Amino acid sequence: MSFKIVEQTTPRLNRCELAVPGSSPQMFEKAAKSNADVIFLDLEDAVAPDDKATARKNIIEALNDIDWGDKTMSLRINGLDTHYMYRDVVDVLEQGGERLDLIMIPKAGTASDIYAVDMLVTQIEAATGRKKRIGFEMIIETALGMANVDEIAAASPRNESLHFGVADYAASTKARTTVIGGPNPLYGVLTDPPEGGGARDYHWGDMWHYAVARMVVAARANGLRPIDGPFGDFSDPDGYKAQANRSAILGCEGKWAIHPSQIPTANEVFTPSEKEVAKAKRILEAMEQAQKEGRGAVALDGRLIDIASIKQAEALVKQSELISGR
Numbered sequence: 001m002s003f004k005i006v007e008q009t010t011p012r013l014n015r016c017e018l019a020v021p022g023s024s025p026q027m028f029e030k031a032a033k034s035n036a037d038v039i040f041l042d043l044e045d046a047v048a049p050d051d052k053a054t055a056r057k058n059i060i061e062a063l064n065d066i067d068w069g070d071k072t073m074s075l076r077i078n079g080l081d082t083h084y085m086y087r088d089v090v091d092v093l094e095q096g097g098e099r100l101d102l103i104m105i106p107k108a109g110t111a112s113d114i115y116a117v118d119m120l121v122t123q124i125e126a127a128t129g130r131k132k133r134i135g136f137e138m139i140i141e142t143a144l145g146m147a148n149v150d151e152i153a154a155a156s157p158r159n160e161s162l163h164f165g166v167a168d169y170a171a172s173t174k175a176r177t178t179v180i181g182g183p184n185p186l187y188g189v190l191t192d193p194p195e196g197g198g199a200r201d202y203h204w205g206d207m208w209h210y211a212v213a214r215m216v217v218a219a220r221a222n223g224l225r226p227i228d229g230p231f232g233d234f235s236d237p238d239g240y241k242a243q244a245n246r247s248a249i250l251g252c253e254g255k256w257a258i259h260p261s262q263i264p265t266a267n268e269v270f271t272p273s274e275k276e277v278a279k280a281k282r283i284l285e286a287m288e289q290a291q292k293e294g295r296g297a298v299a300l301d302g303r304l305i306d307i308a309s310i311k312q313a314e315a316l317v318k319q320s321e322l323i324s325g326r
Ligand code: GLV
Pocket: 139, 141, 164, 165, 166, 167, 168, 169, 229, 230
């Protein structure tokens, strides 16, 4: 192991993060009653320029008045290149009470972007005597953000998670997309002709593999949660599930829902199965037993268990405890 210990961020369930436009207050109550772990109230791209001020007011009211239960509440502010962003932070933090947990910073490009928001939030917290410290979620959704993803992840002790914003990322990198977050049939591999002739196979590839994997590495190396962003076609639940599974396998802890119908699928994919949890518990029991008996090496079902599996087992059991506590 390295001498450097990676501090883990505040543990939170983040299996499904529901996007709710601040300009659609009629959606707030339903969102509050949903099964999403995190809700982000949006002031950015789901809100038209003329509606920004009203959306801000709606969000302030909703944070004060609606019972959001035990959900983690986040606010997606506008980009640092707009003139809306400072007022998003100032107004919502000053007038929205203590309910907000996180601020989501879109199109994060450099560590200085995070530093700037941190400075503003730190001043407001001090001036207002806010008790709960605001955490940060950063969307990695530009070529610049991906190029600087490591420094962004390390930019502030407030940082909690990195999110892959596939729609803006595709625009920024000029990637050829067909649907937000889905595959492109032209991104595939044609197999060689079989010996003796016959048809060649064509396998669709995952054009987002590098981006998601790169973000996961930066997040995990800094103790943050990696979260997969939107899947645009909400009339394609199978496509959503396939993308969620790919992200989960690469290490993501959750995925956005841009429509309530996507929530149960995200929860299902990012909840460890009973079998996985049972195995993790057995690993921890075997470790405890070995410690009691003064044995250094731990074995289970005839296989040696290494430190990495023990850590994974601990994280899994902790996550399942959080889930059963909901
Ligand atoms: C999210 O903000 C995205 O651009 O995909």
